[in-house]
Amino acid sequence: MKKKVLVGMSGGLDSTISALLLKEEGYEVEGLYMKLHSKVGYHEINQALAQKAADFVGMKLHVLDLQDTFKKEVFQPFIDTYAAGKTPNPCALCNRSLKFGEMIKFADKIGADFLATGHYIKTDGEYFYEASDDSKDQSYFLFYVEKKILPRLLFPLGSRKKSDIKEIAASIKGLEIFASQGESNEICFVDTTYTDLLKEYVEVDKKGEVLDKDGNIIGEHKGYMHYTIGKRKGFIVYGAHEPHYVLNIDPEKNQIVVGKKDELVCGSVVLENLNMFNDLKEFDAKVKLRYRTTAVDCHVKIQKNKAFVTLSENVFGVAVGQAGVFYDDDKLLGGGWISEV
Numbered sequence: 001m002k003k004k005v006l007v008g009m010s011g012g013l014d015s016t017i018s019a020l021l022l023k024e025e026g027y028e029v030e031g032l033y034m035k036l037h038s039k040v041g042y043h044e045i046n047q048a049l050a051q052k053a054a055d056f057v058g059m060k061l062h063v064l065d066l067q068d069t070f071k072k073e074v075f076q077p078f079i080d081t082y083a084a085g086k087t088p089n090p091c092a093l094c095n096r097s098l099k100f101g102e103m104i105k106f107a108d109k110i111g112a113d114f115l116a117t118g119h120y121i122k123t124d125g126e127y128f129y130e131a132s133d134d135s136k137d138q139s140y141f142l143f144y145v146e147k148k149i150l151p152r153l154l155f156p157l158g159s160r161k162k163s164d165i166k167e168i169a170a171s172i173k174g175l176e177i178f179a180s181q182g183e184s185n186e187i188c189f190v191d192t193t194y195t196d197l198l199k200e201y202v203e204v205d206k207k208g209e210v211l212d213k214d215g216n217i218i219g220e221h222k223g224y225m226h227y228t229i230g231k232r233k234g235f236i237v238y239g240a241h242e243p244h245y246v247l248n249i250d251p252e253k254n255q256i257v258v259g260k261k262d263e264l265v266c267g268s269v270v271l272e273n274l275n276m277f278n279d280l281k282e283f284d285a286k287v288k289l290r291y292r293t294t295a296v297d298c299h300v301k302i303q304k305n306k307a308f309v310t311l312s313e314n315v316f317g318v319a320v321g322q323a324g325v326f327y328d329d330d331k332l333l334g335g336g337w338i339s340e341v
Contacts, residue, residue: 002028005154005329006112008103009033009061011049013178014118014157017059020175021156022116031061032106036070036098047179048276056174062110066102073097075189079201082194085249086321087228089141089337090187095240096144096275104149110234114154122158125151126276133161140291143325143335144275185315208254210235213263224254230264230317245317265314269334271307271324278333285326285333287311289318295327307336 007019009031023029033050035043047063054061074094081088099117107115119138120131126151131137157165169175190197198204204226210219221227221235231246237258245264248257269289281302286295287309297312309324318341325335 002026003113004028004030004111005114005116006107006110007031007059008048008099008115008117010044010118011051011053012118013165013169014120015050016057016118016175016178017168018054018116018156019053019059019174021058022154023059027114029057029059030110030112031057031059033061033063034098034103035063035065035067036094037075038067038071039189039191052174052177062106064102064106066098069102070094070098079198081321082198082225083202083251084321085224085251087319088191088321089323091141092144092323095142096146100142100145100149100153102181104152105333106122107152114152115149115256116154116156116298118157119155120157120162123150123153123155125153129158130327130330130332131157132159136162138325139327139332140288140325143235143323143332145277147277150277198225206254208256210237211257212254213259219258221256224249224251224256227256229319261316264316264322265339266316266318267311267314269309269311269324269338270308270340272339274302274305274307274334274335274336276302280333283333285328287335288325288327289315289338290322298326300326304337315334 005022005027007015007022007029009015019029019031031050031054033047041156051061077093078090101319104115118132120133120136121139121142122129122131126140128142130139169178195204204223206223206226208221209217212218212223219235219237226234227246227249229246232243237244244258245261246256247259247263255291283300285298285300287298288295299310301308318338320338320341322338323335324338326333
């Protein structure tokens with residue numbers, strides 16, 4: 001009897017080819033399109049593309065409206081985190097609670113043995129591993145997925161290159177539209193900039209003071225939510241002749257603290273709300289403290305669901321609210337949320 005796989009379908013190239021590859025491998029496949037955010041016109045286009053892909057593969061496409069859940073679990077925390085002067089990571093939250101949370105529940109509902117997506121990542125059922133295509137690896141955003149579901153996950157693209165996926169689509173009559181698609185945004189519900197979106201929900205443009213680390217007023221800014229740690233533009237420092245960078249943000253006073261680049265250095269961090277794939281309480285690893293940054297060597301001590309991380313070298317621009325993710329070579333060990341720098 002064929003094993004059934006539920007494939008998350010976005011209307012994009014990667015999920016389409018994932019479904020096709022699984023069908024060719026002999027699985028019984030069904031697709032699921034999830035309505036998450038409520039961006040005007042988005043679902044009309046992408047649901048139609050997902051249906052086109054499902055028709056081509058020859059599988060049923062389910063549609064699940066999760067807009068209320070998305071707003072509660074992902075979108076509102078996104079707004080609240082910026083309002084608190086921190087830097088959010090909505091994709092990691094979405095992956096845990098919706099893409100690998102609500103979707104696994106739906107897989108159970110239809111009797112699917114496995115859940116598959118078009119993410120570029122690998123798993124052996126016990127750990128995640130970085131994808132073969134370094135430029136597309138999405139392991140950083142999946143560190144928060146619950147360990148218990150790993151044995152049921154399939155990632156057909158984990159060992160493939162993006163260029164190969166495009167070639168596959170281009171070579172198959174009927175899939176050319178997917179081969180020519182552009183890359184999707186890192187944050188699917190943000191059209192232009194995050195501040196343009198925030199302006200619809202909170203007061204963003206509210207001028208405030210720029211301070212140095214000693215508390216002296218040295219300039220002005222256009223509203224603290226315009227800034228993240230490490231940013232060096234968009235504010236005024238009176239009489240400055242060299243670049244200044246955002247060191248800290250005080251949302252209650254609508255102030256930002258700035259300084260020279262060497263004042264941004266960080267040699268240790270504390271992570272909370274951990275999600276680990278092993279039971280080690282002290283270990284050496286590499287840690288990635290922001291997407292598309294180089295992982296650095298570190299020593300980790302875990303106490304009471306907090307990780308105290310000592311870095312082997314100083315790093316710049318670490319932001320509270322972002323994720324810190326641990327690796328042993330290409331194996332993802334787990335991670336948590338940066339709470340102290």
